[in-house]
Amino acid sequence: MSKPVQQLERVVIRFAGDSGDGMQLTGDRFTSDAAFHGNDLSTLPNFPAEIRAPQGTIHGVSSFQLHIADHDVLTPGDSPDVLVAMNPAALKANLADLPRGATIIVDTDEFNRRNLAKVGYAVSPLDDGSLESYHVHALPLTSITVDALAEHALTRKDKERAKNMFALGLLSWLYTRPTSTTERFIKTKFAKKPDLLAANVAALRAGFNYGETTEDFAHTYQVSAASMPEGTYRNITGNVALSYGLVAAAHRAGLRLVLGSYPITPASDILHVLSGLKRFGVTTLQAEDEIAGVGIAIGASFGGALGVTTTSGPGLALKAEAIGLAVSLELPLVVVNVQRGGPSTGLPTKTEQADLLQALFGRNGESPVAVIAPASPTDCFDAAIEACRIATAYRTPVILLSDGYLANGSEPWKVPGTSDLPDLTVTFTTEPNGVDADGNPQFQPFLRDPETLARPWAIPGTPGLEHRIGGIEKADITGNISYDPDNHELMTALRAGKIAKIADTIPDLVVDDPDGDARVLMIGWGSTYGPIRQAARSARLTGHHVATTHLRHLNPFPHNTAEVLRRYERVIMPEMNLGQCAMLLRAAYLVDVQSHTAVRGLPFKASELAEVIRTTVDGLEATK
């Protein structure tokens, strides 16, 4: 007597509840199920800034949004089709994001006077008609869960805690997902606590069965598997992908990875992940501060390791002076900056792209570094490898600009084969590379490779190559201290030239213009990739032709950047800052790149950008 199934191309679900309600876990599990089912997907967790904000308050609301589809997915979705709200705060905090007609599932047990008052509801919104344009399923989730666990020898509190599994079970039923993968997960997680294991499985199944039985839901939905390239997939967040990228790069370079880091949101997880990977020869040092973190990385690089440091904006500011030293020493260094809302402490748990100019210019003197940014959570893996490639090949600091959205967002990842990863083998210099005035062999620490302008990497322990490096200007070739004006001019040019030369080994910009006749280009960098592509898709559906392209390398820019920009009558650049990259492009190419900016701590909505495209295209047509 199973209910009718309705086919959907895509659905966006948001789980929201109190910090203690386990919404992140619920979201994660649903994600795993969807992934396992073969959907393409993208996720967006959203944490409160407090560790445990007071229960039932708006500040304590934690949510997890998930976009699943039968085709490739580019963003976690603009607005949820389904909201699961575990309490009044969760409803209130998220309602504004819902389009009319969305489905809302609420736990009526929590809609008591106290909880309503906490968030300023005089009357329950379930009763005052204010939700009439939504499909509301008001269920006493807590008490049904407790009832379902009547037989279990647990405290009432523990039973109540299982309500997230009940909700998950219900959603699994609603979207015709088997509960088996989550059951497996629960079994591993609670292996040592058989009581909780049994209760959670029971709650999950009860939720599933509730859907099947109750008349509240008329039919179930099905989102078919997306057709994705052949391969083995897993789901992965940006921070984990980035960590793995660093490990993979060190592995392929044959170098030890040494991380010097100081905890800071939203970068700390990279430290956490890497500190668990000692089996891969990874050394992590939790330093006394950010300066020590980068100092440790530079010291390790001097010793022939791959020195890495990870941080977020305020930490990058503190590392500035030492990064400048690394520029002068010309040693490999990877600086990962997971951007968050600024200025100052700003919005630590929110996303932003406002550290681009800091990355490029936040040091004294002419102090060029390479800067690259991943485009999506999975791209964090490849971007980390690329950062390591540039750092080691060019003996330079590379700043890798991730952001809070990429860090915590997740998507399916086609697991690469290790042999498909680039070979990053590094050769240390072991022999003198020149002769002194008397013709005797000599090591010249600043004699450069003509291709890359990189200087030799000769590490302590190598006999005969003893040398000293430092932050005072040094003479070309010999590396001795030099105050000579012409030498300073030359070295400044060489350092700049070396970074510029990186452009020779990076791919050209690729333009996506399926119609072939777009007059408007939308260009992005970093995590705006998904929303831009998605926006272009929807704009094209309404006949608005647009080209898109994406900058992964922010310094240097790809060789064809000028040519691409000049090809279009209008160039629009959405950024989660006040137009930082647009400024760089305008200055470099004198192209009237138009900024579209938002500084709201949230990724762009594809619909917002689609509207920008439409307006621009229409405006252009009008003036034809």
Add this chain to the structure above:
Amino acid sequence: MSKPVQQLERVVIRFAGDSGDGMQLTGDRFTSDAAFHGNDLSTLPNFPAEIRAPQGTIHGVSSFQLHIADHDVLTPGDSPDVLVAMNPAALKANLADLPRGATIIVDTDEFNRRNLAKVGYAVSPLDDGSLESYHVHALPLTSITVDALAEHALTRKDKERAKNMFALGLLSWLYTRPTSTTERFIKTKFAKKPDLLAANVAALRAGFNYGETTEDFAHTYQVSAASMPEGTYRNITGNVALSYGLVAAAHRAGLRLVLGSYPITPASDILHVLSGLKRFGVTTLQAEDEIAGVGIAIGASFGGALGVTTTSGPGLALKAEAIGLAVSLELPLVVVNVQRGGPSTGLPTKTEQADLLQALFGRNGESPVAVIAPASPTDCFDAAIEACRIATAYRTPVILLSDGYLANGSEPWKVPGTSDLPDLTVTFTTEPNGVDADGNPQFQPFLRDPETLARPWAIPGTPGLEHRIGGIEKADITGNISYDPDNHELMTALRAGKIAKIADTIPDLVVDDPDGDARVLMIGWGSTYGPIRQAARSARLTGHHVATTHLRHLNPFPHNTAEVLRRYERVIMPEMNLGQCAMLLRAAYLVDVQSHTAVRGLPFKASELAEVIRTTVDGLEATK
């Protein structure tokens, strides 16, 4: 029987010798004499990086260049007409800067085998004909001095030390200057050491008389007084002028000046000068590091003082995070950055302009600050006052970008009357400025002045206005912590808008185009002012019409900047960096500003820039 006098419009003299030879003092004294005589002038000291480099080595050479003229002087001169070289190292280090036909005065006593060998002269350049295109006066300065002091009861060493006074006496004679002001100076300086007093005066006079008597010099020169605006003048270096500007601003604002600083070349002298001005209520704290220095200044500002911190490039990097806090707190703060050669430790005693982008962007997040730069040593005074005006009126950090050349260079300064200085009176908020939800009076720390967008400055000790500020994003008006996306967008815009609004109270760019038909504009900022003006003058002499203008405010730019830039067919911007300000102008106005850059640790030569102007003008004419 006095010798014939030849009239000169201008002369550039460089004194060069070992660090221990007292060249800075000699130069200073000659400067005072020239100033007293009524010349306009400009000076350029050049120190070795070492405290006391080994005697007789190139590294130990210290020099002081002085440009005096009977008309207004804009630079310390491109190349010396006269070089006084106290030893072979001084000759070798400076010879390349001399034009053919220049006069060289050397102390032959120091041209012994040992000293020649130290700098790699196999044969004395005095003997090998290599100086034949110069007018060389080779005199045994040391021994004449010692002889002249035969009667004095001093050690030989002490007598030898007086040779700089002998040289000064000789030059005084050569340029028909009385020795009286220097004699007065010696009398004060050695008041407690009568032996040294007598010897130095005697050496000075002996030098003067030597010129009069010897046949080595055929005639003397005279550089007449320049016609300068009526007033009282003194000579002043940029660092002293800047220090006085801060004191004057605090005085006119009615605020206590609190400096938090950590020593660093070439900014330390500001700390030194201010620490001697306690009589003016100035508090100076030497902090444990640069971060503490700026922290102290911010803490003092919170308490209602004028908080100032002074540093150079690497120190500015360290202060970045705290400056970001001040941006978020919206408190007045003046950050003086005396730029030096970079990156990293770089060239600590040399000048550069490469911290502009660091000043603008060297912080996490969108973190706008005002940036201004003095144009000349004396302008450091006015620029410091302007920085304080902006900081207090707009409650914002202001970064004042001086540089190594301005810091140590000097020129005559028309001493301003105190009442001519702007009134910077500040009013603290003392009453509630709003009402709470219940209509009770309330203090709203982020309710802004509609004119300036500045928030109220209510200092501890004010009853009823207790409030908390911090670096987390805060709600508009109330200042409470807010994670609201729209509020963050608003506050980001308000902070940016506040800085933009400063443009309403700064003067428009003034264009200097005496011919009125220039097609080429040369635009500068900071210490390139002098060389650019001087270059334009000489270019005009050869019929090359050029306009010049100068940016004193780097953020925001004056309102008419776009209009001025667009007025010309070619815009050239010389900078002592790789084109930082040009980048900003290109991005802001899409004008093809052409960079002319040099990163040599030295100011531009006017002749070099004149050549740039001529080539550009000629090129433009050719394409007509």
Add this chain to the structure above:
Amino acid sequence: MSIDLGMPSSGVAFVPHLPDGATPLGRKDFTSDQDVRWCPGCGDYAILAAMQGFLPELGLRRENIVFISGIGCSSRFPYYLDTYGMHSIHGRAPTFATGLATAREDLSVWVITGDGDSLSIGGNHLIHALRRNVNIKILLFNNEIYGLTKGQYSPTSRAGTVSKSSPLGSLDTPFTPVSVALGAEATFVARTMDSDRKHLTEVLHAAARHRGAALVEIYQNCPIFNDGAFDVLKDKDQAAARILWLQDGEEVAAGDHVAVRADDGSIQIVPRATASPTRIVRHSIDTEHPSSAFALSRLTSDGTLAHVPMGVFRQISRPTYDDMVRGQVSAAVDAGGGPATDADLAGLLAGRDTWTVSG
């Protein structure tokens, strides 16, 4: 209870007090309108409550009290007090406090910091503020963990701490904050505990009374990431045997044990029965030499909390930095005949070596 306010040697000597007969302030006057947002059960609540109870007792005008914090859970503290406050940046609170305290002698300046804030990123500012003896009161909430960033080990975490960033156990020898402070020339160093309202309040009084830099280490429980770190001191029975209550002039003892000076210069805790009476440590907070206080501070360095001195380790009198800085300035101003006038400024600008150009 009320403290000696009039003495120039008091920490609040120049801070305006409520006029005689004015209605005393109460806890409510020191409670701001912001929701407190620590986790349920966090030790910070107890400290806040103690502070709100204590502040009125100082008798100061509320507007002349300032709290400055760094970043961390503990550093949210100033938001909850209705005084002036600054929630600054990580580790730097002592610098802002130094600037403020030096610029303004009429303020009572308190620094709130955590073990990471003060001893990891901020270690340098802490030791410099202490050696300078700036008149600020530094309350170090030591929960032996990074709370705000969700549970990494801190410089006071016991060796071997398993945390997010040390899955196999931390390897760093922890600091003993009291030892660090004493090595850094601190004039006032004390220790107390979140849950002991009475003792906490006493120590706060002593700190306020001290003219100079006061470091107060407060053992604070973080139920989320390091729960129970100090439980053995909260259990009455265990506490009796473990806590050595430091009282000036009194023997240092806990239960039937007493502190004695050993031959090697250390202080050992032995059964009173076996202690040679001449060796028993009689606590003196104001000896010039910090050696005894230092030896006491070592009792906790093994991390077992077997013997924990609580109270004021050291409180000596030394001129404060801010008083001296102001003294130099005001001496110069007085010598110049009062605040600088326009004429004085004109004199400065002109200097001694001018010349005149006339029209």
Add this chain to the structure above:
Amino acid sequence: MSIDLGMPSSGVAFVPHLPDGATPLGRKDFTSDQDVRWCPGCGDYAILAAMQGFLPELGLRRENIVFISGIGCSSRFPYYLDTYGMHSIHGRAPTFATGLATAREDLSVWVITGDGDSLSIGGNHLIHALRRNVNIKILLFNNEIYGLTKGQYSPTSRAGTVSKSSPLGSLDTPFTPVSVALGAEATFVARTMDSDRKHLTEVLHAAARHRGAALVEIYQNCPIFNDGAFDVLKDKDQAAARILWLQDGEEVAAGDHVAVRADDGSIQIVPRATASPTRIVRHSIDTEHPSSAFALSRLTSDGTLAHVPMGVFRQISRPTYDDMVRGQVSAAVDAGGGPATDADLAGLLAGRDTWTVSG
């Protein structure tokens, strides 16, 4: 003289030595081709000469020795030694050294720093390197002044120092570097002097032998900005009465005076005649408790140099941070069956929760 090189407890245990029978290196081998650029008479010359004489005695391969410095006159040191070297940035040398020493157990890593570099801007890194016990040797050239920036007072300048930035005398209580180090859990702390080549060399040997962080304070004369700061210790007669040569197991004494433990826990210097024999301090460098060493360190805190302990204050054995870090890594690697293979990496990337899409 030669040191115990084979012991895993030695500071250079895993650093390659010259093979038996190889020509020993000499002073020249450790002299770089760069001109030395300190002022004439600077104490740094003597320290450099001592170091160039000492390094060959270590018997190490030259290429396995690294000197890392901050910024300051003293920090120019590495340029003059023909080893690997890094002249880094102000105050941060311990951080680079920590990274290097942890990444490479086969190096002998030395940090050269000044009193400003290590205790002003770099104070935090110093105390953290010490508590962690990283196997690095930190030589602190203490001239009680900022030399390179031309003579401002430093954190070790005596109170009242008139300098460019303190024209009316400095107001900050100076640090006693040895006290700071002991308060920060240092395992090895010593003091010596530029002009005493023999003692300096002995102390360097002891530091090199120590497995862990060694802090060596070297009194160094700056003839330009702080001339004669230590003259009373260089005058033979005065030195005899002032310097307490610390020798493990020996009484602490100078001339006819001897150190005794006072009732208040401090160490006092009294005429031997009046000293109660049971109170006389017999120095022990390896007591677990740093209290006695700390008490000794206070003897110089009044700035008079009346009684100056010289030598090793403390040298205890504690596992080093870098050894333990490497130990955790290699244990994990061993447990995994040796260095990670491609297959191991593949396993990591895939994780435990994959699904397969087939064409």
